[in-house]
Amino acid sequence: MTASLLTRPHATAPVRASRPRRRLTPGRPIPFGxxxxxxxxxxxxxxxxxxxxxxxxxxxxxxxxLTTAGDLIADGRLQDNLAVxxxxxxxxxxxxxxxxxxxALVAGLSRWGEAILDGPIQIKRAIPALALIxxxxxxxxxxxxxxxxxxTLGVLVPVYIHTHNGLRSIDSRYVELxxxxxxxxxVFLRRIVLPGALPGFxxxxxxxxxxxxxxxxxxxxxxxxxxxGYMMDLARQYGQTDVIIVGLVLxxxxxxxxxxxxxxxxxxxxxxxxxxxx
Amino acid sequence: MATHAGGLTEARPVRVQGLSRGFGDRTVLDDLDVQIDxxxxxxxLGRSGSGKSTLLRALAxxxxxxxxxxxxxxxxxxxxVFQDARLLPWQRVLDNVxxxxxxxxxxxxxxxxxxxxxxxxxxxxxxxxxxxxxxQRVALARALVSEPQLLLADxxxxxxxxxxxxRMHGLLRELCTRxxxxxxxxxxxxxxxxxxxxxxxxLDAGRIAIDLAIDLPTPRSxxxxxxxxxxxxxxxxxGVDPTEG
Numbered sequence: 001m002t003a004s005l006l007t008r009p010h011a012t013a014p015v016r017a018s019r020p021r022r023r024l025t026p027g028r029p030i031p032f033g034x035x036x037x038x039x040x041x042x043x044x045x046x047x048x049x050x051x052x053x054x055x056x057x058x059x060x061x062x063x064x065x066l067t068t069a070g071d072l073i074a075d076g077r078l079q080d081n082l083a084v085x086x087x088x089x090x091x092x093x094x095x096x097x098x099x100x101x102x103x104a105l106v107a108g109l110s111r112w113g114e115a116i117l118d119g120p121i122q123i124k125r126a127i128p129a130l131a132l133i134x135x136x137x138x139x140x141x142x143x144x145x146x147x148x149x150x151x152t153l154g155v156l157v158p159v160y161i162h163t164h165n166g167l168r169s170i171d172s173r174y175v176e177l178x179x180x181x182x183x184x185x186x187v188f189l190r191r192i193v194l195p196g197a198l199p200g201f202x203x204x205x206x207x208x209x210x211x212x213x214x215x216x217x218x219x220x221x222x223x224x225x226x227x228x229g230y231m232m233d234l235a236r237q238y239g240q241t242d243v244i245i246v247g248l249v250l251x252x253x254x255x256x257x258x259x260x261x262x263x264x265x266x267x268x269x270x271x272x273x274x275x276x277x278x
Numbered sequence: 279m280a281t282h283a284g285g286l287t288e289a290r291p292v293r294v295q296g297l298s299r300g301f302g303d304r305t306v307l308d309d310l311d312v313q314i315d316x317x318x319x320x321x322x323l324g325r326s327g328s329g330k331s332t333l334l335r336a337l338a339x340x341x342x343x344x345x346x347x348x349x350x351x352x353x354x355x356x357x358x359v360f361q362d363a364r365l366l367p368w369q370r371v372l373d374n375v376x377x378x379x380x381x382x383x384x385x386x387x388x389x390x391x392x393x394x395x396x397x398x399x400x401x402x403x404x405x406x407x408x409x410x411x412x413x414q415r416v417a418l419a420r421a422l423v424s425e426p427q428l429l430l431a432d433x434x435x436x437x438x439x440x441x442x443x444x445r446m447h448g449l450l451r452e453l454c455t456r457x458x459x460x461x462x463x464x465x466x467x468x469x470x471x472x473x474x475x476x477x478x479x480x481l482d483a484g485r486i487a488i489d490l491a492i493d494l495p496t497p498r499s500x501x502x503x504x505x506x507x508x509x510x511x512x513x514x515x516x517g518v519d520p521t522e523g
Contacts, residue, residue: 173364179357180338181378181420191377195368272368272404 038256060242061196065249068242077231082250085227087215088144089254092151099152099203100208107160108167109193118164125157129215133222142223147216154215158207162230166200167193199273202266209258213251282386291316291356291460292337296346298484301331306332308484310348310401316427317458321465321475322369325516328481330464334358337462356428357421357459358369361436363413365405365420374400375420383426391423392416394456411442422457429459433466447473451496468516472508480515488515490522 030036048054049061056064072078103121108111129150140146170277174196178188222227228247235243292314299307314320324330335341336350338358338474341502354374376388392398393413405413414434434450435443451474454461465471471478472492480488490512496505513520 173360173362174366176340177360177364177366178378179340183378187378191369191373192366195366198368264365270368 021215027213034145034260050118056240056241060245061200064242065245069246069249072231072243072246074157078246079248081226081228081231085220085229086226088147088219089151089212089216091148092215093155093208095148095152096212097159097208098111100156100204101163103156104163104167105193106195108164108197109189121157121160122151127155129218133218137223147219147224150219151212155208155212159201159204162204162207163197166197166203169200171251172197199270200269202243202262205262206259206266209262210255213255213258229244234263291353292462293349293351294316294333294337294396295337295349295351297346297350299329299336299346301345303444305484307336307346308378310410310484310486312479312486314428314460314462316344316460318411319454319463319474319476321462321463321471321478322481323465323468323471323478324481324510326466329484330466330481331432333481334430334462334464336521337428337429351436352429353460356430357424357426359414359421359431359434361433363405363410363417364412365416367405369405370401371397371403371405371408371416374405374416376415377420379424387417387423394422394453395419409442411438414438414446418450418453422453422459425457426459426510429448429454429461431463433464435470436466448497450474468509471512474503478508478512480512482515488512491503 022203038097045054045059046062049056049059049063060068065242069078107117107121110116132153133146133150136146136149140149170193174192178192183191216227217229217232220227221233224230224233228250232247235241235247292312294310294312297307297312298305298309310333312333322330322333332341336346337352338353339355340349340358365371366377369377372385372388372392376384377387377393381387382425389401393501395418397412397415397419400408400412405416408416414437417434421431431450437445438446447470457471461475463471463474472494475492478488478490478492479486480490488511490508492508494508498505500506512522
């Protein structure tokens, strides 16, 4: 090797002063960018109400909704219903996540597991929760059991689908590496399978947390005596638009918050990834 | 054929007898015999499609579902270095090195192995943050940390640039002198084979066409006349005219 190959002259390249070349990345992240869309929506709503373009009988103004929320908190109804709802959603989410992950592992790691499990779960996926409720009421009654079961069924599907897909897309070269290092099944699972499926699992969780709140609406508006959905259904009977919107906003906020939480976990645990978004 | 004379007491980590492998109705390896002594560095040359990688995969036990016959006797403790570094992107460098490592003080041994390949201080880095050469050095550390009796390397420097490759040659020779594993290095690079190996096997149409002991002092130089002679005979056997280009 000669020296000329290794030392690169610096002075020859002209310095490009003005515009850098257009790049294909989306550019710098916008500060508080995640809040921008919802805030714009809120502004449009406020403007519509202030100008009278939105009829207060069908859509209450943001400030009316805010005072109604204040009243509901003052007499304790909002907290009580929220606590009941949160417990249902949380339980369903926990059961659904565990069951969905286990099913995905079994189906992803064994041919028999896939042959037996994948079909029924795809069938469940095609059946809406609403259509299952009459049957679940006959089986489990109208109590908490039926509600949590419905949410669980709604949650386990996205967790299963995305975790299974994540598992299946683990590069076969890593499996070969595991073979060449004679990894035990446990180490293979912990070091290669689970971290490899984690991006898929977390994507499934993003669908699952929102899905848990969605399933909640369905179960709480049928034969229920407590919860946010019940509060909204009652308001419908009395024509209280503002209370309905309080419930809607609450669902929206809960969904946004839980999704944000999963995304935070995503960013923390997948910091090894370099993607278009970085 | 591939019979290499040796004393009866000498350990033979690799003994392959009558090995045949095929894909469909195509025979890739045809009744092959190979032996590698303890601490011996063997380079396996051949054109692409000559069955080099198939032989290596058979020795590594990575061809479980293939049609074939023959006896493959390799030490329990063997390691593979692939052409790509094959580091787990979700594990930090040190965790990659000690992946599957048994015995006491795995992190300590992993750190020592990283220091040996010149990557002390990069234990906490992600594989994505390393250059191609550095990633391959981590793969070497992972392969050697378990003190294998046999190191199987499948064109480990094929994806590296020429300068990095030269540096890796020096590193590999140094590591092998220190740890003394038996080595089977699959390569298509004649210079690489003559520079590094004690013995060069040339695979052609599923058989060992040449078994050539390289009797040169190390470090070897391309300017040694004997080096050029070895190079020429191997190139000719590969069907390349060494005077061209």
